[in-house]
Amino acid sequence: MNDIDLNLYKKFAEKAIYKASDLLLEKFRPENSSELKKFYKSPNALVTNADMESDKKITEILNSPELRANIYSEESEKTIDEDSIFFWLIDPLCGTVPYSLGMDHWGINIALRDNEKIILSCLSSPSIGEYFSVILGEEVNRNGKPYKSTPPTNKLSESTIVLEVDGGLEWEKNIHHISKWITKVSQVNSFSSIAYPMIQMSLGRIPGGVFYGIDTVHFAAGAKIVESLGIRVTDKQGNNINWTKKEKLDCVVVGWPNIHQELINLM
Incomplete structure (x- = not known):
């Protein structure tokens, strides 16, 4: 089997x-x-x-x-x-x-x-x-x-970054962590979806995103697509995601290598 x-x-x-x-x-x-x-x-x-x-x-x-x-x-x-x-x-x-x-x-x-x-x-x-x-x-x-895809920019300061936070409790839990990096980006977009911004990253329109309190079913498909294009997908420590978990993922950081590394360094 x-x-x-x-x-x-x-x-x-x-x-x-x-x-x-x-x-x-x-x-x-x-x-x-x-x-x-x-x-x-x-x-x-x-x-x-x-x-x-x-x-x-x-x-x-x-x-x-x-x-x-x-x-x-x-x-x-x-x-x-x-x-x-x-x-x-x-x-x-x-x-x-x-x-x-x-x-x-x-x-x-x-x-x-x-x-x-x-x-x-x-x-x-x-x-x-x-x-x-x-x-x-x-x-x-x-x-x-x-x-194949290419990044729209290699500088976080010039980037529009996706931020998705699953509801008020996740905002309350993560607001301090968000404040560590959000002031270093050019613009922030939220879509109330994971599939849509992962498509936009795949198309080379958005260089990265940070996602809080999201279940694996929302993430797994998009993660494999973007990883296969050269985009990194990790937790906030830079570790690989455990896709066997059914619990919410605390924080997922997605980005082209330079953008991803800048975000991880700020966290």
């Missing part, structure tokens, strides 16, 4: 992300806003019927008899094989708040991990027509074609 055909798994992951993207685009910016049903599953955790339907579509496709990976999604979990070391890490709608407001800052994350690392990733930002995928050790594909 330790050897799998990653091209087969990628085929299913790409099918899932395209089908879910089509579903979400159909529900995006409805003429009647009441068509998008909203509720809070916990404080600061908005969910819509679009999240749930996207999750259902993705998990139905990945729950194929040809695949033996267990499923860990933001909205559901399913054990396919108790002996399997492989897990899908899924966020079926990363950026529920901007999606519900009719803004473009959302996407879909699908990643596959073994018992220590991410080995396959699919990442999309459907409303702007961007789809990325990669298998560990291979070239990144953007919209079906091999892709």
Whole structure:
């Protein structure tokens, strides 16, 4: 069970992300806003019927008899094989708040991990027509074609940096840490999504970001895409991320090497 055909798994992951993207685009910016049903599953955790339907579509496709990976999604979990070391890490709608407001800052994350690392990733930002995928050790594909990227700048003082903080409690917990570096950057952007800024970093438009209190399902897909393009992804000490954790990641620092190192030095 330790050897799998990653091209087969990628085929299913790409099918899932395209089908879910089509579903979400159909529900995006409805003429009647009441068509998008909203509720809070916990404080600061908005969910819509679009999240749930996207999750259902993705998990139905990945729950194929040809695949033996267990499923860990933001909205559901399913054990396919108790002996399997492989897990899908899924966020079926990363950026529920901007999606519900009719803004473009959302996407879909699908990643596959073994018992220590991410080995396959699919990442999309459907409303702007961007789809990325990669298998560990291979070239990144953007919209079906091999892709490489370059940093927009190598100086933190000239950079627009992404800052994502998951709610008021995380702000209260991390405000001092944020103050160590935020005054050294040119501009700061927040998107209430992880998929969208990771796409923007992949496109070479944003050189880095700092993320506080974010679950691995939001991060895994984007992390593998940007790492495969030469961007660093670590914790605030510069250590590699443990992708087997289900708990929130305390702090994740993402950036092209020079930008990443400047951020780590300030922290």
